């Protein structure tokens with residue numbers, strides 16, 4: 001796709017800044033793979049990305065694949081947006097805890113805010129919102 | 143005994159009038175200067191006695207404040223960058239400066255046009271609105287429309303409701319108590335506007351489970367305090383008639399990780415969880431000794447959470463603690479006797495320190511807690527920084 005296509009896609013919501021480890025994390029998602037940093041030394045998973053393992057201090061790590069399966073940890077249903085771009089309310093900002101342990105902020109694509117439950121099983125899906133950025137979202141189900 | 147216990151006193155407090163529409167009509171700097179002048183006058187000191195300054199987290203620089211106040215020999219200026227936890231944590235820094243002799247009299251001002259200034263920013267500075275909280279919020283939360291405090295903290299509130307069956311009425315009890323206390327406070331923005339539980343439950347959702355009346359006010363105003371040595375405080379008391387208020391214990395704490403609320407091993411473990419036991423140990427007092435508490439009330443649930451993390455009750459038992467008027471004046475532990483951020487004004491928690499000082503001086507008028515001798519004040523900063531002070535009257 002081209003820049004023109006981006007404009008035509010009409011995606012108007014804020015995007016992450018693709019730099020450093022953040023760019024790497026989103027680049028895996030663009031390839032439709034949800035990966036997290038895992039320490040080579042103590043095997044601890046971590047998110048958001050960090051340079052050093054907070055568990056053992058090792059600087060050696062790799063992007064390891066997640067199963068993409070998790071459960072809803074919590075959510076908030078935004079009725080009054082506090083950002084000018086998010087005017088399509090209500091929407092639910094959801095925290096999902098992956099099987100491996102990391103938690104991510106996301107949206108559930110196939111459930112409205114009133115149909116969410118804590119501990120509901122969910123699975124990752126990939127939303128190519130622009131040519132540069134794909135967001136990891138989730139749908140209900142094991 | 144902890145070497146810093148009772149080694150400094152709050153000797154002066156000052157506030158501007160608090161207001162909403164149409165706004166203060168002056169700058170943030172001007173508000174802070176007025177509050178500072180009031181606090182210094184209240185202390186009995188001269189402006190030329192001020193030689194230490196805890197600079198505010200926004201709105202004015204230390205240079206501007208000192209230049210306006212004629213502080214010609216500023217010996218110590220420092221900033222505590224903990225958002226709403228800064229004022230209480232600044233008491234700790236001021237205490238250390240006074241105890242070590244780095245400065246004799248430390249002024250701590252803070253304030254803003256939180257109503258009129260914010261209204262202007264809403265339309266003109268979308269970028270500032272987008273990311274006041276750092277890269278984790280901007281790059282990982284904001285793409286999903288989670289960018290502001292009521293959203294971050296309602297994630298914790300919902301989780302608490304899930305784990306401990308916390309009800310809307312529990313949060314409502316906190317809003318109702320604050321509003322009740324504000325009716326006894328001439329400077330409270332919500333004086334004259336009583337609030338019932340039904341009003342609370344009927345208020346619209348902001349970020350569910352937070353309703354409008356779970357949220358603090360946006361107001362214009364500033365407050366300031368002056369910290370000095372116990373000896374000077376006693377001498378000044380002879381002149382001003384104000385009882386010295388001792389900083390018996392104070393501590394700050396930071397959540398882990400501080401920049402990401404979602405990946406904490408336990409989402410309820412915040413800065414205050416670490417700060418509270420340190421402050422109590424320093425004071426040689428515990429939460430059971432408190433005659434009242436001024437709890438940083440950005441949102442109702444944060445009051446509940448801080449009551450738990452500050453040890454007034456066990457984690458998960460906050461609902462029982464706030465029930466049946468127990469946190470209202472006359473109850474077991476009056477909380478936010480001035481009306482707090484929810485019903486007096488949002489002065490980044492400095493108004494909580496001012497109120498605690500007035501209570502311990504026995505100068506709180508119609509809302510005075512009988513024979514108040516020990517007060518606890520907390521601060522809460524972005525994503526869960528925390529601070530706690532145990533203030534006492536001898």
Ligand SMILES: [Zn+2]
Nearest residue numbers: 039042053056
């Ligand atoms: Zn490790």
